[in-house]
Amino acid sequence: MDRTVHEEQKLNLIEMKGIRRDYSCGSNLINALKGIDLTIAQGEFVAIMGPSGSGKSTLLNIMGCLDSPTAGTYHLKGKNISNLSRKEKALIRNKAIGFVFQAYNLLPELNIASNVALPLKYGGVPKSKRQALVNEALASVGLEGMGYRYPDQLSGGQQQRVAIARALVNKPDIILADEPTGNLDSVSGQSIMEELRRLNLATGTTIVVITHDSRIAGYADRLVRLADGRINDDMRVKKASQTKSTLINPFGWPEEGENEEIL
Amino acid sequence: MKRFYKWLLSIGIAFGVFCSLIVFTAGQTQWTMIRLKKEALESDKYKIINTDNHLAIYGMGLDFAKQIQSLLPEKVVSDVMAKGFGVAVSYEGEPLMVGQVVGTGSNMAEILEFQMIKGRYLSPRDIDGYEKVCVIKSNVYDLVRTRNATHIDLNGEPYEIIGVISGDEAIGEEDIFVPVTTLYKYIEKIDERSGLIYKIVLDRKGLSEEYIWSELGEKAGIKGMDIDRLKLLPYQYEEASLLNGNNAVKEFLMIFLLSLMVLAVAAFNIIHIATASIIDREREIGLRTAIGAKPGHIIRQIVCEILHCALNGGMGGIAAASIVNTLTNLGLGQFSLSFNAVSIAAGILLAAMTGLITSMLPAARAAMIDPAAALREE
Numbered sequence: 001m002d003r004t005v006h007e008e009q010k011l012n013l014i015e016m017k018g019i020r021r022d023y024s025c026g027s028n029l030i031n032a033l034k035g036i037d038l039t040i041a042q043g044e045f046v047a048i049m050g051p052s053g054s055g056k057s058t059l060l061n062i063m064g065c066l067d068s069p070t071a072g073t074y075h076l077k078g079k080n081i082s083n084l085s086r087k088e089k090a091l092i093r094n095k096a097i098g099f100v101f102q103a104y105n106l107l108p109e110l111n112i113a114s115n116v117a118l119p120l121k122y123g124g125v126p127k128s129k130r131q132a133l134v135n136e137a138l139a140s141v142g143l144e145g146m147g148y149r150y151p152d153q154l155s156g157g158q159q160q161r162v163a164i165a166r167a168l169v170n171k172p173d174i175i176l177a178d179e180p181t182g183n184l185d186s187v188s189g190q191s192i193m194e195e196l197r198r199l200n201l202a203t204g205t206t207i208v209v210i211t212h213d214s215r216i217a218g219y220a221d222r223l224v225r226l227a228d229g230r231i232n233d234d235m236r237v238k239k240a241s242q243t244k245s246t247l248i249n250p251f252g253w254p255e256e257g258e259n260e261e262i263l
Numbered sequence: 264m265k266r267f268y269k270w271l272l273s274i275g276i277a278f279g280v281f282c283s284l285i286v287f288t289a290g291q292t293q294w295t296m297i298r299l300k301k302e303a304l305e306s307d308k309y310k311i312i313n314t315d316n317h318l319a320i321y322g323m324g325l326d327f328a329k330q331i332q333s334l335l336p337e338k339v340v341s342d343v344m345a346k347g348f349g350v351a352v353s354y355e356g357e358p359l360m361v362g363q364v365v366g367t368g369s370n371m372a373e374i375l376e377f378q379m380i381k382g383r384y385l386s387p388r389d390i391d392g393y394e395k396v397c398v399i400k401s402n403v404y405d406l407v408r409t410r411n412a413t414h415i416d417l418n419g420e421p422y423e424i425i426g427v428i429s430g431d432e433a434i435g436e437e438d439i440f441v442p443v444t445t446l447y448k449y450i451e452k453i454d455e456r457s458g459l460i461y462k463i464v465l466d467r468k469g470l471s472e473e474y475i476w477s478e479l480g481e482k483a484g485i486k487g488m489d490i491d492r493l494k495l496l497p498y499q500y501e502e503a504s505l506l507n508g509n510n511a512v513k514e515f516l517m518i519f520l521l522s523l524m525v526l527a528v529a530a531f532n533i534i535h536i537a538t539a540s541i542i543d544r545e546r547e548i549g550l551r552t553a554i555g556a557k558p559g560h561i562i563r564q565i566v567c568e569i570l571h572c573a574l575n576g577g578m579g580g581i582a583a584a585s586i587v588n589t590l591t592n593l594g595l596g597q598f599s600l601s602f603n604a605v606s607i608a609a610g611i612l613l614a615a616m617t618g619l620i621t622s623m624l625p626a627a628r629a630a631m632i633d634p635a636a637a638l639r640e641e
C-alpha cells in the first residue's frame with residue numbers, strides 16, 4: 001500500500017465536511033465522529049477500516065442517509081442532504097444507494113425474487129417491469145433461476161449475493177456494505193468480495209465497504225482508516241499487479257469450489 | 264408479521280366481533296320490538312279492550328268450561344282460551360323456538376288487545392272451520408321475516424300466517440294464536456285436552472260482576488255444579504308494557520353501551536398485540552426503511568396486515584356468533600335472537616373498523632422507527 005494524494009476526480013459522489021456525530025448516553029456525551037472530511041469519487045472502491053468504536057458504522061449510516069450528522073455538511077451527488085425530510089431521504093436511499101449488511105437482512109417470509117424486488121416496489125416501479133429487473137439483478141450475481149427459493153434454503157454466501165442483487169436492482173450510484181463478509185467463511189467471503197469488485201469494474205458503481213479485516217480492504221482502490229472518530233489515514237491501495245487474477249484474489253485465498261458450502 | 268401475532272390478532276378480533284355480535288343481535292331484536300310498538304301506538308287501528316267490561320274465570324278443564332259457558336247470561340259473550348305448552352315452532356324443518364300456542368275463541372279477546380301490524384286477525388270462520396291458520400307476535404315474526412315465510416310449522420304441521428301483532432316484553436309467552444277448535448283437535452290427538460284449558464274470558468257488556476255471578480251461581484246450583492273453586496277476576500292484559508316504550512329504549516341503549524365496552528376492551532388488547540408485533544419486527548421495518556420505504560409505505564403495510572387479520576378474525580367471530588345464536592335458539596327456546604344478513608354485515612363492518620382504528624397507533628409507531636438504530640445490533 002502506498003500513501004497518495006487524492007487527485008481531483010471528474011465527479012465527486014460524496015462530499016463530507018466537518019461531519020460530527022454526538023450521542024447522548026445518560027449524562028454522558030459520546031463523540032462518535034469528531035469532524036470527518038471525506039470525498040469519494042464516482043466509481044471508486046473504498047474500504048473503511050478501524051477498530052470497534054472508531055465510528056465506521058456511524059459514518060456509513062450518515063453516508064447512507066440512515067442517520068443525520070450533529071454538525072457538518074454532507075453532499076451526495078452535489079445535493080446537500082443534511083436537512084432533508086424522512087421522505088426525501090427515503091427516496092435517495094431507494095434510488096441512489098444500495099445497502100449490503102453483515103447479517104444479509106433478507107425477509108424470511110418472502111422468496112428471493114420478492115426480496116430483491118422490494119426496492120423496486122418502494123421506488124414505484126410497475127409490477128410488470130419488476131420481474132425482468134429482478135431476473136437481471138439475480139443473474140448478475142450468479143443466482144439466475146433461484147427466485148422462487150426462500151432465504152433459509154440458501155447458504156450464507158448465496159444469501160449475501162441475494163442481498164447484493166437487492167442492493168443493485170435499482171441501479172444505485174453507490175453500494176454501502178457493512179462488514180459484508182463478517183458472517184461468512186473465507187471462501188464465501190472471498191467470493192462476495194470478488195462479486196463486489198467485479199460489479200465495481202463492470203458497472204462503475206461506487207462501493208464503500210466497512211471492514212476490520214485487512215484482507216477485505218485489499219480489494220479496494222482506496223483505504224480510509226478511522227480511529228477514535230477521526231480519519232487517521234486515507235491512502236490508495238497499490239496492487240502487486242493490476243492483472244485481473246490479482247485483482248480478484250490479492251491474498252491468494254482458496255479458489256471457489258475448494259471448500260464449497262453445503263446448501 | 265409473524266404467524267404467532269397474526270393468530271393472536273385474529274383471535275382477539277374474532278372474540279371482540281363475536282361478543283359484539285351476540286350483544287348487537289340481542290339489541291337488534293330489542294330494536295325491532297321498539298319499532299313495532301311505536302308503529303302500533305301510532306296506528307289508528309290500535310284497539311284496547313276495555314278491562315271494565317271483561318272478566319276471566321281461571322283454571323278449569325274443557326268439559327267444565329263448556330258447561331260454565333252454557334250457564335252464562337245471554338248478554339255475556341264468552342270465549343274459552345286454551346293454552347298449549349311446549350309446542351315446537353319451526354319453519355320448513357328449521358327449528359325456531361319452543362313457543363306457547365293459544366287457542367283463540369270467538370271473541371278473540373287475547374288477540375284484539377294487541378295492534379295488528381300485518382295481515383288480519385282470526386275470524387269466526389277460521390274457528391268454525393278448524394282452519395290451520397295462525398296470528399303470530401312480532402317476536403316470532405322476527406324469526407321468520409327474512410325468510411318471507413307464509414307459514415310456520417307447529418308440531419310438524421304447517422299453519423298459514425294470516426297476521427302479525429305487536430309483541431310484548433314477555434318474549435316467548437303466548438306467541439302464536441290459532442283457532443281454539445284447531446287446537447282442540449290437536450290436543451285430542453295427544454289426549455291432554457282437559458288438562459290444558461286455561462281460562463274463560465267474559466265480555467260482560469255492561470253487566471255487573473254481581474249479576475253475572477248470581478246468574479251463574481243460580482243456574483249452576485240448579486244443575487248441582489260446584490263452582491266454589493272458581494274465581495271471577497278482572498281480565499288482565501299487558502297494555503302497560505305495550506305502551507311503555509321508554510324502558511325498551513333504555514334496555515337497547517344499555518345493550519349498545521355493553522357492545523361498545525366489549526369492543527373497547529378488544530381494541531385495547533389488539534393495539535397491545537399489534538404494538539408488540541411491531542417491536543418484534545423493528546429490524547425488518549428498519550431494513551424496509553433503509554432500502555427506500557417511505558413512512559407512508561410502512562403505515563400502509565401495517566394497516567393492511569392488521570386489517571387482513573381483522574377481517575379473518577371477523578369472519579371467525581361471525582361464524583362463532585352464528586353457531587351460538589342457532590344453539591341458543593334451539594336450546595333455550597324462550598330467548599331468541601334475530602341473527603340475519605344485517606348481523607353479518609355489521610360483523611364485517613365492525614371487524615374492518617376495529618382493524619382500521621386499532622392499526623393506526625402501531626402503524627404510526629412503525630413509521631417512526633429509526634433504521635440506523637434498528638439495524639445497529641446483530
